[in-house]
Amino acid sequence: MKGIYLHIPFCRKKCDYCDFPSTAVWDQELLGDYLRALLQDLKASLPTWQDYTIYLGGGTPSILPPGLLEKLFSTLKDLLPHPLEFTFEANPESITREKLEVLAQAGVTRLSLGIQSFNDRHLKVLGRVHTAKEAREKAEMAREYFDNLNLDLIFSIPGQDLKTLKKDLDTTLSLAPQHISAYSLTLEGTTPLVRRTERGELIMPSEDQWLAMFLLISQELKGHGFRRYEISNFAVPGRECLHNLIYWENGEYLGIGSSAVSHLNGKRLFREREPKGYVDQVLKGKSPVVEKEVLPPWQKALETALVGLRTTRGIDPKAIEDRWGVERNRLSPILEELQAQGLLEQVGNRWRIPDELLPVANEIMAKILD
Numbered sequence: 001m002k003g004i005y006l007h008i009p010f011c012r013k014k015c016d017y018c019d020f021p022s023t024a025v026w027d028q029e030l031l032g033d034y035l036r037a038l039l040q041d042l043k044a045s046l047p048t049w050q051d052y053t054i055y056l057g058g059g060t061p062s063i064l065p066p067g068l069l070e071k072l073f074s075t076l077k078d079l080l081p082h083p084l085e086f087t088f089e090a091n092p093e094s095i096t097r098e099k100l101e102v103l104a105q106a107g108v109t110r111l112s113l114g115i116q117s118f119n120d121r122h123l124k125v126l127g128r129v130h131t132a133k134e135a136r137e138k139a140e141m142a143r144e145y146f147d148n149l150n151l152d153l154i155f156s157i158p159g160q161d162l163k164t165l166k167k168d169l170d171t172t173l174s175l176a177p178q179h180i181s182a183y184s185l186t187l188e189g190t191t192p193l194v195r196r197t198e199r200g201e202l203i204m205p206s207e208d209q210w211l212a213m214f215l216l217i218s219q220e221l222k223g224h225g226f227r228r229y230e231i232s233n234f235a236v237p238g239r240e241c242l243h244n245l246i247y248w249e250n251g252e253y254l255g256i257g258s259s260a261v262s263h264l265n266g267k268r269l270f271r272e273r274e275p276k277g278y279v280d281q282v283l284k285g286k287s288p289v290v291e292k293e294v295l296p297p298w299q300k301a302l303e304t305a306l307v308g309l310r311t312t313r314g315i316d317p318k319a320i321e322d323r324w325g326v327e328r329n330r331l332s333p334i335l336e337e338l339q340a341q342g343l344l345e346q347v348g349n350r351w352r353i354p355d356e357l358l359p360v361a362n363e364i365m366a367k368i369l370d
């Protein structure tokens, strides 16, 4: 199975923690041009894959008006008629009943809603533009149209404690989604959140508080029938996100749109980062690919091991060595050494990070790189 990712980089406002390739600087003309370029680029790059997923992410894809969504979906139906999964990312402030109807009609099978928190104070700290009330209402509305709904949450927000996190989890569970992503807030780049914490206006939770929140999420979600299948992702069994599983297997995917990354035939391709630059390149008939990276086999094998260890399924070192043409038994000794230190466990022919060590997964991965 392979993945097709389409990037819509536009947002109503840049969130205070956001270091992703997205922008709040756009107008209707740019939206129209961007969509034209996106579809042109897709047509020119389209692989002949049989089994594929589609993921429309951002940015905020739900910012597109219903007319542009219809245009996008009608072309996608011609080009990619049989996706195994079709995910659309939406945010509460811009998803509407009218748009949900368009999505459902177009064959979107999975809606991912960027809730982040149901607490207005925390939403404000994050610089989100929606309110808790709007988040609840839109999640309820989305459930009327989709039986495969993901709610995105953020934890470890300045000012958050176990009580407010528990409330967020209770509200999330009461909305009966099939999938929940719970990401830790991180300080990246030079975002307003980074500057405010540097000035001492906001204080990030301590390591102990972070750990207590991480454990509370695991306990609550598992107690309500969710299975963790990746460090930050939980699903009702059978509702794991197929598209994201491709990334965690270091599989092949085509990324279309500004700043999109592809992984094809062992190469990584990077597209023009700025939306306007991307539109210019594509509409002038030029390739928007600005960089190609070819990693040596051992690097590929290591990369595959690292992303795979994020999943609870873990990795099969022999399969990884064979896939990238690395000599046998190069990866296993590294894993055995970490097992001797109690940092990895072996289940059959697969290796994984034990559940109780998932909070320190990054440190374990750093040891593999060492």
Ligand code: SF4
Residues within 6 Å of the ligand: 010, 011, 013, 014, 015, 018, 019, 020, 022, 058, 059, 060, 091, 114
């Ligand atoms: S909505 Fe998402 S992509 Fe857009 S600014 Fe906020 S965090 Fe970034």
